[in-house]
Amino acid sequence: MSPSFSKGRKIDEVAKRMSATISAVIEPLIRKKIFNTEEEAIQELTREYILRQIAILQRKIGRFERNYGMRFQQFCDYLHERSVLLEKSKLSAEQRQVLARAVMQEEDDWLDWKVAQEMIESWIGLQQEIGT
Numbered sequence: 001m002s003p004s005f006s007k008g009r010k011i012d013e014v015a016k017r018m019s020a021t022i023s024a025v026i027e028p029l030i031r032k033k034i035f036n037t038e039e040e041a042i043q044e045l046t047r048e049y050i051l052r053q054i055a056i057l058q059r060k061i062g063r064f065e066r067n068y069g070m071r072f073q074q075f076c077d078y079l080h081e082r083s084v085l086l087e088k089s090k091l092s093a094e095q096r097q098v099l100a101r102a103v104m105q106e107e108d109d110w111l112d113w114k115v116a117q118e119m120i121e122s123w124i125g126l127q128q129e130i131g132t
Contacts, residue, residue, distance in 0.1 A: 050127045057120040064113045072117055079106050 026041045035041035061072070068075050082103050091099065 046130065047127075050123055050130075053123045054120060054127070057116050057123065060116045061113065061120065064109060064116070068109075072113055075110065075113065079103070079110055082106065 022042070023038060026035070026038050029035050029041050030038065035044065064075070065071060068078070070078065082099070086096065086099050086103055
């Protein structure tokens with residue numbers, strides 16, 4: 001038996017198990033007339049899940065925007081300026097330490113904010129791709 005044949009058989013087996021699992025999960029929803037068909041259930045549940053993920057990320061991004069009083073790109077510029085200030089300014093050791101701690105926290109927020117921005121773009125792209 002060739003490796004590609006074996007791999008194809010495994011994929012078929014996984015697909016059959018997934019299909020059976022999906023049917024088992026959705027069957028009560030159809031039986032209780034929440035949805036008319038499996039396809040309708042899958043489409044609606046997927047749509048709702050994507051919308052929920054987008055809403056969660058919008059709230060997260062909104063918290064960053066309120067906290068810093070600016071949008072992400074403005075924050076990137078602000079953080080760059082703060083980093084330059086830390087590197088090039090003649091600050092006392094105490095001032096430098098305070099600024100360094102603040103910049104470190106802002107860099108952590110920048111990373112979380114960037115991830116949220118990228119994830120929301122990904123979810124919106126998926127939403128458009130599947131047409132929900």
